[in-house]
Amino acid sequence: MTDVLNPSTGETIAAVAGHTVESTQDAIGRAADAFQRWKATAPAERAELLRAFARAVDADIEHLARLEVAEAGHTIGNARGEAANVRDVLNYYAGGVERHLGDQIPVAGGIDVTFNDPLGVVGIIVPWNFPMPIAGWGFAPALAAGNTVVLKPAELTPLTAIRLGELAVEAGIPVDVFQVLPGAGSTVGQAFTDDPRVAKIVFTGSTSVGEKILAESAKTMKRTTLELGGKSANIVFADADLEQAAATAPYGVFDNAGQDCCARSRILVEDSVFDRFLELLEPAVKGVRVTDPSQEDAEMGPLISAGHLASVRSFLDGVDVAFTGDAPSGAGYWLAPSVVLPKSPQDRIVTEEVFGPVVTVQRFREESEAIAMANDSQYGLSGSIWTRDIGRGLRAARGVESGALSVNSHAAVRYSTPFGGFKRSGIGRELGPHAMDSFTEMKNVFIATD
Ligand code: TAP
Numbered sequence: 001m002t003d004v005l006n007p008s009t010g011e012t013i014a015a016v017a018g019h020t021v022e023s024t025q026d027a028i029g030r031a032a033d034a035f036q037r038w039k040a041t042a043p044a045e046r047a048e049l050l051r052a053f054a055r056a057v058d059a060d061i062e063h064l065a066r067l068e069v070a071e072a073g074h075t076i077g078n079a080r081g082e083a084a085n086v087r088d089v090l091n092y093y094a095g096g097v098e099r100h101l102g103d104q105i106p107v108a109g110g111i112d113v114t115f116n117d118p119l120g121v122v123g124i125i126v127p128w129n130f131p132m133p134i135a136g137w138g139f140a141p142a143l144a145a146g147n148t149v150v151l152k153p154a155e156l157t158p159l160t161a162i163r164l165g166e167l168a169v170e171a172g173i174p175v176d177v178f179q180v181l182p183g184a185g186s187t188v189g190q191a192f193t194d195d196p197r198v199a200k201i202v203f204t205g206s207t208s209v210g211e212k213i214l215a216e217s218a219k220t221m222k223r224t225t226l227e228l229g230g231k232s233a234n235i236v237f238a239d240a241d242l243e244q245a246a247a248t249a250p251y252g253v254f255d256n257a258g259q260d261c262c263a264r265s266r267i268l269v270e271d272s273v274f275d276r277f278l279e280l281l282e283p284a285v286k287g288v289r290v291t292d293p294s295q296e297d298a299e300m301g302p303l304i305s306a307g308h309l310a311s312v313r314s315f316l317d318g319v320d321v322a323f324t325g326d327a328p329s330g331a332g333y334w335l336a337p338s339v340v341l342p343k344s345p346q347d348r349i350v351t352e353e354v355f356g357p358v359v360t361v362q363r364f365r366e367e368s369e370a371i372a373m374a375n376d377s378q379y380g381l382s383g384s385i386w387t388r389d390i391g392r393g394l395r396a397a398r399g400v401e402s403g404a405l406s407v408n409s410h411a412a413v414r415y416s417t418p419f420g421g422f423k424r425s426g427i428g429r430e431l432g433p434h435a436m437d438s439f440t441e442m443k444n445v446f447i448a449t450d
Contacts, residue, residue: 123192312356380422
């Protein structure tokens with residue numbers, strides 16, 4: 001049994017039995033059997049079952065949200081939005097089941113058509129930072145495309161995933177089509193990667209584990225979608241609405257206590273407005289309400305664990321902290337939002353993913369330098385650009401090597417638009433209109449008519 005702790009208090013809230021390698025292999029075997037039936041389900045029926053699942057999630061939003069506040073320390077407002085996101089993603093891909101079209105291609109001597117065949121069993125490995133949405137971004141399109149799913153939540157945050165598994169069954173999703181298997185990454189996750197019956201792995205988490213999964217998946221030629229780390233830039237040009245850019249910058253990085261692969265954790269500010277921007281940023285950071293995440297007005301909660309808090313704190317050793325916000329003291333894993341002025345672009349705090357409520361602010365002199373600084377990273381997941389010049393906004397958005405950029409906004413992930421990273425931020429795209437393609441093999445069939 002593994003204890004699940006409330007990160008706001010450090011208290012144990014549940015104990016969850018983890019799967020073994022053997023019980024994981026049994027579950028994969030049942031998922032492989034269920035695949036034969038699920039892929040043969042009539043499209044309209046599969047779509048209706050996913051809509052029923054969405055309705056079950058909708059009816060359970062408050063319960064799911066309270067679980068997420070308790071196990072992950074998410075603010076109650078965010079947690080409700082995350083449960084609603086699972087519902088919305090299920091509905092979105094339910095709408096895709098009957099619209100996942102193939103092609104008819106002009107050829108001589110017959111007709112040529114393509115089919116989107118499901119892959120089989122899909123293994124989804126989920127991290128602790130957004131336990132519900134990240135699970136849904138994988139299982140909704142996977143199920144819609146006709147695959148069965150085995151899903152491993154993070155050991156730190158298994159409770160909402162377990163509940164989603166129950167809701168699927170209550171909604172009528174056939175047995176073994178969607179199984180949630182709590183347990184350790186080195187046991188359950190590794191068993192997914194090792195098993196030749198698993199056709200695809202969807203992994204979200206650290207770049208180091210992602211690299212391992214990619215290498216090991218090659219042995220059985222598994223398809224992979226990897227969503228890994230980030231070190232995204234928030235570029236503020238001198239012609240931007242500075243008040244708006246400064247007021248929103250804290251929420252672009254400190255949301256979910258900075259435990260967000262899309263966190264805009266490097267603010268790059270044009271030299272001529274650097275000092276003014278910092279003057280505006282300070283009250284905005286101090287205004288972030290860091291408190292008990294179950295309170296309706298909470299804007300930031302604790303970090304996920306004592307170990308992670310120590311890891312994030314280690315980035316603050318020996319750096320120049322310009323100013324901080326507030327955080328509760330006492331029990332729980334709290335850290336005040338912190339703004340750092342790095343000494344060099346090579347500082348660890350500039351180059352490595354901190355995954356906590358810490359942001360650096362650096363200056364640039366011209367557009368080309370801003371883009372070069374944004375791209376001076378092994379990662380390329382997200383980013384923001386603030387300017388009133390639409391041409392510059394578009395040039396910068398095209399120039400930054402990142403998968404999901406926003407101009408005059410910190411919007412990152414919408415279920416109707418593609419999401420994923422360049423460079424070492426990952427492989428493949430989740431969400432958006434084409435996500436079901438990555439859960440199918442395209443089959444080409446030629447039928448002679450002559
Ligand atoms: P990881 O170790 O990468 O964990 C992510 C998931 O992978 C968890 O479910 C984990 O299981 C599982 N896992 C671990 N080893 C595995 C293996 N050998 N085979 C298959 N699955 C395995 O991340 P973490 O330790 O939680 O966080 C470390 C750092 O990763 C963070 O500080 C942050 O920088 C980054 N991170 C990034 C993201 C995103 S969204 N890109 C999310 C979380 C963390 P367990 O239950 O055993 O942990």
